[in-house]
Amino acid sequence: MRGLMSSVYERQLPMTGWGENGQNRLASSTVFVAGLGGLGCPAAVYLSLAGVGRIVACDADDIEQSNLNRQFLYRVTDIGRRKAAIAAERLREMNPRVEVISVDVELDRENAAELVSGADVVLDCLDNLETKIALSRACMDAGMPLIHAAVADLTGYLSFFDPPRTACLECFQTAKPAAVEPAIPGCTAGALGSLQAMEALKHLLGLGEVLAGRLLIMEGMPPSFDVVALEKDPDCPACGG
Amino acid sequence: MTIYLRSGGKLKAHLKPDVDQYTRRLVVDGNPTLREILDDLGIPHAYVAFAFAGGTFRRLDYRPSDGETITLQPPVSGG
Numbered sequence: 001m002r003g004l005m006s007s008v009y010e011r012q013l014p015m016t017g018w019g020e021n022g023q024n025r026l027a028s029s030t031v032f033v034a035g036l037g038g039l040g041c042p043a044a045v046y047l048s049l050a051g052v053g054r055i056v057a058c059d060a061d062d063i064e065q066s067n068l069n070r071q072f073l074y075r076v077t078d079i080g081r082r083k084a085a086i087a088a089e090r091l092r093e094m095n096p097r098v099e100v101i102s103v104d105v106e107l108d109r110e111n112a113a114e115l116v117s118g119a120d121v122v123l124d125c126l127d128n129l130e131t132k133i134a135l136s137r138a139c140m141d142a143g144m145p146l147i148h149a150a151v152a153d154l155t156g157y158l159s160f161f162d163p164p165r166t167a168c169l170e171c172f173q174t175a176k177p178a179a180v181e182p183a184i185p186g187c188t189a190g191a192l193g194s195l196q197a198m199e200a201l202k203h204l205l206g207l208g209e210v211l212a213g214r215l216l217i218m219e220g221m222p223p224s225f226d227v228v229a230l231e232k233d234p235d236c237p238a239c240g241g
Numbered sequence: 242m243t244i245y246l247r248s249g250g251k252l253k254a255h256l257k258p259d260v261d262q263y264t265r266r267l268v269v270d271g272n273p274t275l276r277e278i279l280d281d282l283g284i285p286h287a288y289v290a291f292a293f294a295g296g297t298f299r300r301l302d303y304r305p306s307d308g309e310t311i312t313l314q315p316p317v318s319g320g
Contacts, residue, residue, distance in 0.1 A: 038319070040320070127319050152250075152318075154249070155250050157317055173317075189319075189320070215298060222262070222263055226312075228297055228298045229297055229298060
């Protein structure tokens with residue numbers, strides 16, 4: 001690794017457990033980012049800037065004006081264009097060494113397993129429980145680790161699911177949130193999306209422990225970060241505990 | 242026994258805190274589950290995804306003990 005790109009990474013290479021070997025490991029890794037909204041934008045940006053070799057960026061939405069408080073890969077002039085294509089373009093601009101594959105497909109129970117195949121880790125940056133469950137089940141069936149995050153208001157949840165070693169999404173969250181669209185300040189989504197990228201990098205680099213079997217709960221009011229043990233639910237409809 | 246229920250965000254409005262901005266003190270008879278306590282308070286189960294206490298995740302079938310503070314968390318799935 002020489003020249004410009006070596007300089008780009010010089011502030012992360014000295015980290016214990018990272019180094020050139022770790023950087024090469026990232027370069028040969030694939031991360032599937034499901035959803036390119038408030039969580040997916042920061043997560044994909046930090047993975048790209050860190051030098052993850054291949055990012056599969058999946059979203060089937062148009063860019064809307066109401067996205068722009070938090071989805072910072074997009075501009076006012078992008079409104080009406082497709083998120084997957086624009087996100088891929090911006091991520092490539094940020095780090096030309098990274099291969100970004102845009103997938104403009106609505107993820108569902110039928111196609112989720114095929115879409116995530118070949119990834120080393122999957123990021124759940126989706127915005128609704130039904131699709132999150134489809135992705136979670138596909139990852140569980142494929143034995144693929146899933147880094148889940150969800151946000152609303154000033155609240156965020158984050159966990160690393162890798163059943164049967166850990167609980168799965170449906171072990172902890174099955175209650176359907178209210179039908180109204182949740183408020184999502186950019187700072188809440190930005191914080192959790194960044195933490196998803198951190199978990200992915202730790203996993204890919206083999207850096208210490210990830211949030212497997214634990215749930216991080218971020219609250220803005222009152223301000224707190226809690227990490228609680230997340231045990232499997234013996235009555236879980238997906239993994240059966 | 243006395244327990245303390247705590248919540249931020251939108252759940253707070255249903256909890257009607259009285260100890261501080263986020264906490265409600267409750268005197269309960271017997272050894273009820275969180276689900277039963279929510280019923281008594283008129284808080285729909287759908288508003289609470291899970292709870293935690295003392296660093297441990299708790300489902301709605303959890304039975305709090307005297308003096309315990311339980312934090313209620315809403316279902317969240319935005320992205």
